[in-house]
Amino acid sequence: MTATIIDIAKKAGVSVSTVSRVLNNKPDVSKETQERIRATIKDLDYSPNKVARNLVLKRSNVIGFIASDITNASFPELARGVVVKAKEYGYSVMFFDAHKDSRVEKEAIGLLRSKQVDGIILSFNEANRDELLKLRDENFPVVQIYRKSSESMISTIAIDNVANGYLGTKYLLDAGHTRIGHITTGDLTQSGYERKLGYLKALTEANIDIDENLIVEGVSSVEAGRECMERLLDLKSRPTALFASHDVLAIGAYDAILDRGLSIPGDISVVGHDNIEIAKMIRPRLTTIDTFKYTLGQASVDLLIEEMAVESHQCKELVYPGELVVRDSVRIL
């Protein structure tokens, strides 16, 4: 049986309200009683029951974080950004992993709400649209990361995928490449679609005809990247460069290229996207686009806190540009 505020009050010979006052640093309590109370708190190793406090305050100082896939390579950095910033504001973070299952995600939202979290951060995938609308209607603070708020229903932290796609492709173009392949998650994901748009834009701008054969689609995995690259390598006129819409795909492409005895960047140059941890560890080090995941994680909390402060939904949309990280996987022609 851990001590309660009543125990403290009795032991210190005061009322519970007085104890509560010092607990919450309220004024109007004499120095002496204050010290006496503080002492007995230490003495009994008392710590307020947050559950009871939450019940009366109707807030928990907890924010929920639902990752659609906790094994996503971007998760750790993002999560750390969230945790660090949340802590600054005095919030704890409750994580859920939806396993890419939107039904699970819906459950998580319900659970989080019933636990009276003060806000929710959703990340990665396309969410249940109706759930989001419900949240929005109830003015419940939510922000989503890496998701496109189709009709700006809720506040979003996003990255500028089109610009990034353009950036990566343009770099290859500037390096002298004209036959540039693209491995993409395509229409499966919003981000893949947008990055492809950037890729197309760069080529068009450079007056290079789009060759549909150079664009191959797959899910976001090493295996898929490998298969896609193999198809590219099988082309009669194969590309001299590749822009992969995700580092994981680029890594798969590495496999395919190196397995054929080809060299990177000697024969094929590669640019990825995301700058996941592995990017700087593989050989040759992967030139890719950094998306500042740690910063994004922090920003999402800032935005959520803001969202919690205002009365009604704001539907802000912050989009962050990426930055090219030049390493060793591109050959300058």
Place this chain on the structure above:
Amino acid sequence: MTATIIDIAKKAGVSVSTVSRVLNNKPDVSKETQERIRATIKDLDYSPNKVARNLVLKRSNVIGFIASDITNASFPELARGVVVKAKEYGYSVMFFDAHKDSRVEKEAIGLLRSKQVDGIILSFNEANRDELLKLRDENFPVVQIYRKSSESMISTIAIDNVANGYLGTKYLLDAGHTRIGHITTGDLTQSGYERKLGYLKALTEANIDIDENLIVEGVSSVEAGRECMERLLDLKSRPTALFASHDVLAIGAYDAILDRGLSIPGDISVVGHDNIEIAKMIRPRLTTIDTFKYTLGQASVDLLIEEMAVESHQCKELVYPGELVVRDSVRIL
């Protein structure tokens, strides 16, 4: 204003107790009233306030998970194992990242307890010994992963580091190598120390004299792995093989080896430990020791649940053997 149990009771024309009964699937409530209540619950989109429930039940169905470093490469798989298994038991997981700071870890423990979590899982590092003792004294359910419970104070899920160190080294020995270097986190970490023990044991068993120059210490990072390997490479008589006590170290070693124009496994064979995701992506694919992180995560929850069921601490210690994953980084002589 979300609906409460009272609203349901009023609307359905019954008492709160009856509503509570159907909410908790208790017997003794007529089919009709049951259905009527269920209907109004649906109608008002009511969901019980878990905070209030926790307050009276003195349990939260939440387990706390404190990672000493959320960016640890083993974290995602471990975390997923924990989340998945916890969910099976009807528990949610609250994550904390201690940033390798034991002071932060202590805070997290306090916070988790004040939030009335039903148990705590600690992972990776050496914990605050006194905090653990306190938890133990209060019979609060805790299990630690990857930590050595020095005096078996609390239940532990561990891996057999000595056996793993032996396993990795023995494999190299069997492949015909006799001059085997070892990069280790050394005495900095319990696990590093133990794996080194396994390394020494294998060599001794094979009647090979221990050459202290072949054992280099560093922190667990790619950079450190690189530096350590460079020292090994600078030796007048350099090793033909390396056992790294962590894949991250092995990856750093790769850098050093390849930068000198040496080949893996042509000139130097490498065996790592942990089988982190990157291990199968780098070239050559790293032969390493798998530690079944996902399984360990699940096992830790099983153990915690068990711990919560019994009255007093059990201090069970489950140790899991690792398994060699043969890939392409070792040359058979």
Place this chain on the structure above:
DNA sequence: TTGTACGCGTTATCAC
């Protein structure tokens, strides 16, 4: 400056 009493939403005990 300090104490009393009520409410937060739920479960559980006891009546009826």
Place this chain on the structure above:
DNA sequence: GTGATAACGCGTACAA
């Protein structure tokens, strides 16, 4: 089968 009502531990008007 159903309904009052007392907890659970805390914050906060309001009173003293």
